[in-house]
Amino acid sequence: MFSQYWSALRFFLLAWLLVCLLGFAVTGFNLVGQVNTSNQLAQLEQQLHATRQQVMQHARYQAYVTFYLAHRTRWKQQKMNQPADRQQWVATWLALQQRWHLPHMQYDIQPAITCEGAACDPYWPGKSMAGLAMTVTPVRMRWSVHHEAEVLEWLQRLQHVYTGMFVLRGCSWTLEESTDLIAAQCELQLFNFPQMWPVSSDAICCD
Structure with missing residues (x-):
């Protein structure tokens, strides 16, 4: 069992x-x-x-x-991917003055400044950019005008022609002696980017 x-x-x-x-x-x-x-x-x-x-x-x-x-x-x-061309700028300004009947302008084009990386911070208007390399050409423009608005018209035309290529650093106005004209002066900086020009739009769109 x-x-x-x-x-x-x-x-x-x-x-x-x-x-x-x-x-x-x-x-x-x-x-x-x-x-x-x-x-x-x-x-x-x-x-x-x-x-x-x-x-x-x-x-x-x-x-x-x-x-x-x-x-x-x-x-x-405008050959922005090449070194600054002073003769081309002057020719463009003269054509702009004749086309729009803008007041006479005098200018002093300073030698171009080349910078890379952090050295560009004093000139670059925006935030710092890694790998930035460019040439900066300071330009001093002077006019004798009857009203400040004439200078603003000049600057608007330049902004239209050089979109994204220049920064206006400041302007000043003083009364000329023995005349009713205004002596206007503006400081500009023109930019070129010879080392940062993409071969094609694909280089920007698809990286």
């Missing part, structure tokens, strides 16, 4: 042991799957974060890309 009882109990214990082993195997398999899933999820979150950062960076520079694409033809015509 004991032998029969032990045989039945042994069969039950073996079945229970097999169920336990199967449960442990399934549990272990699930744990391994969860670990792999967690690792994959962590990797996907990192990739998503990197993608978001890249999208934000592209969005931050999109305004500059749009501005460049809108003006690149004019800048190439």
Whole structure:
């Protein structure tokens, strides 16, 4: 009788042991799957974060890309990717004066200044840019005018011709002796970027 009882109990214990082993195997398999899933999820979150950062960076520079694409033809015509051309500037100013009947102007074109990196900070009107390299040409312009608005008209025409190429540093006005004219003087800086000119728009859009 004991032998029969032990045989039945042994069969039950073996079945229970097999169920336990199967449960442990399934549990272990699930744990391994969860670990792999967690690792994959962590990797996907990192990739998503990197993608978001890249999208934000592209969005931050999109305004500059749009501005460049809108003006690149004019800048190439003005040879902005080449060293400063004084003769071309003077010819353009004379044509501008004759076309719009603007007041007579005198000018002093200073030697161009070449700078790179942090050395450009005193001249660059915006935030510092890594890898920035350019030439800066200071220009002093003088007029004898009847009203300050005539100088503003000059500057507006120059801004139209040299969009994105010059910065107005300041202007001053004084009354000329023995006349009713105003002596106006403005300090400008003209920019060229010989070392930063992309080969094509793809170089900007797709880096």
